Amino acid sequence: SLRRMNAIRSVSTDDNVMVAEAGAILANVHDAAEAAGRRFPLSLAAKGSATIGGLVSTNAGGTQVLRFGTMRSLVLGIEAVLPDGRLYEGLSALRKDNRGYDLRQLLCGAEGTLGIVTAASLRLVAAPGSRAVAWAGLASPEDALRLLRHLEGEVGESIESFELVPDDALALVLKHIPGARAPLAGRHRWNVLIEAVAPRGAAPASESLEAALAGAFEAGLAEDAVIAASEAQAEALWGLREHISEAERQEGAARVVAFGHLGDGNIHFNVQPPAASDGPAWLSEHGEAVTALVYDLVTAAGGSISAEHGIGQMKLAELERTASPVQLAAMRALKDALDPKGIMNPGKLLRSH
Ligand SMILES: Cc1cc2nc3c(=O)[nH]c(=O)nc-3n(C[C@H](O)[C@H](O)[C@H](O)COP(=O)(O)OP(=O)(O)OC[C@H]3O[C@@H](n4cnc5c(N)ncnc54)[C@H](O)[C@@H]3O)c2cc1C
Numbered sequence: 001s002l003r004r005m006n007a008i009r010s011v012s013t014d015d016n017v018m019v020a021e022a023g024a025i026l027a028n029v030h031d032a033a034e035a036a037g038r039r040f041p042l043s044l045a046a047k048g049s050a051t052i053g054g055l056v057s058t059n060a061g062g063t064q065v066l067r068f069g070t071m072r073s074l075v076l077g078i079e080a081v082l083p084d085g086r087l088y089e090g091l092s093a094l095r096k097d098n099r100g101y102d103l104r105q106l107l108c109g110a111e112g113t114l115g116i117v118t119a120a121s122l123r124l125v126a127a128p129g130s131r132a133v134a135w136a137g138l139a140s141p142e143d144a145l146r147l148l149r150h151l152e153g154e155v156g157e158s159i160e161s162f163e164l165v166p167d168d169a170l171a172l173v174l175k176h177i178p179g180a181r182a183p184l185a186g187r188h189r190w191n192v193l194i195e196a197v198a199p200r201g202a203a204p205a206s207e208s209l210e211a212a213l214a215g216a217f218e219a220g221l222a223e224d225a226v227i228a229a230s231e232a233q234a235e236a237l238w239g240l241r242e243h244i245s246e247a248e249r250q251e252g253a254a255r256v257v258a259f260g261h262l263g264d265g266n267i268h269f270n271v272q273p274p275a276a277s278d279g280p281a282w283l284s285e286h287g288e289a290v291t292a293l294v295y296d297l298v299t300a301a302g303g304s305i306s307a308e309h310g311i312g313q314m315k316l317a318e319l320e321r322t323a324s325p326v327q328l329a330a331m332r333a334l335k336d337a338l339d340p341k342g343i344m345n346p347g348k349l350l351r352s353h
Contacts, residue, residue: 001052002118008032015075016124017093021054022117029122038124041068043161045242051115058310059109063195067160068125071108077121078104083114083339086256093121105332112345113312114338129200132209133234134282136216136225137188144192146263147221152192154212158205161195162263163241164306170248173240183237185225192262193241248272252279266307269294298343311349319349 006023026047044062061070076093148162173180198205216222228234252275260268275284295305299322311319316335346352
């Protein structure tokens with residue numbers, strides 16, 4: 001484990017770059033950026049435990065992918081021990097570097113199969129001046145997408161999060177999570193949680209978001225909406241979104257809940273076993289078939305069987321079944337070239353020889 005290799009080596013506000021060691025915890029990276037008047041714009045529920053090494057190696061996403069991309073677009077440089085024991089010193093955070101293959105991008109999302117990441121140069125951005133969080137009720141996922149495009153047209157890049165929540169999922173949260181309150185007076189088949197930010201010196205984010213949402217009503221894109229009037233209300237709205245998985249677990253009844261990061265095209269699709277069944281037994285009997293069914297649909301639509309969390313061992317067979325043979329062969333060739341003895345995280349992402 002590299003958890004004790006957790007130093008923030010440097011923060012440069014001139015370059016907007018932080019160099020953090022692999023064991024640095026994401027929440028500490030946020031704090032160090034904030035202390036320098038900057039922001040590291042990647043956040044996820046596991047921020048109190050997720051390390052930079054793990055985030056790089058799983059190419060983690062989080063709630064701001066819509067605006068800032070995944071870890072791949074935030075890692076400007078990497079230091080790593082390669083399988084032959086040599087140190088790759090690639091921390092220079094050049095925005096432009098066309099000297100051949102990009103080892104940094106190869107190591108991002110490699111799940112530790114090509115080397116051990118020891119540190120990364122991370123892109124920082126200006127700290128926001130204000131943020132606004134809104135909840136809107138609407139008729140369909142298609143309307144949600146139209147609403148997103150409308151808001152982007154009105155307030156541009158300030159939209160950072162756009163999360164889809166079906167009424168079923170909201171109902172589960174209201175039923176099971178203590179203190180959860182319905183965000184709107186009525187119920188709507190679909191909902192979206194929207195977060196927008198504004199830079200320092202600009203009008204508050206809530207003003208431009210409110211104006212843009214008013215336009216959306218006129219265009220018939222949203223049925224109702226509310227903008228959080230305080231930080232506590234903003235957190236309460238985010239809480240409704242973040243407790244969906246927990247509420248699903250508590251309900252335990254057979255149902256499909258599809259929700260999540262509509263803005264970046266990543267919908268979580270959770271299928272729960274029937275209430276009366278023995279959960280683990282149901283999963284072992286039907287889990288594979290349900291998963292294969294969903295992955296087939298996703299693949300047919302040109303999607304990915306892993307938008308987050310990677311492949312590991314669990315999705316290995318499904319990767320082999322659904323990925324293009326050309327891609328698999330190229331990955332195998334890279335692995336064999338860099339790690340001919342197969343000593344780096346054997347059996348993850350690619351099978352051991
Ligand atoms: C509650 C929760 C919410 C999450 N939400 C999101 C989300 O919204 N979006 C998203 O994309 N992901 C999400 N994740 C997944 C998350 O990205 C990863 O779990 C996390 O980033 C991994 O960090 P870790 O330090 O725990 O790594 P680990 O789980 O320890 O490792 C993950 C992988 O990286 C490899 N690895 C770890 N460190 C190194 C290193 N130094 N060098 C080489 N390989 C290494 C490991 O071998 C393993 O294959 C979530 C996870 C949890 C538990």
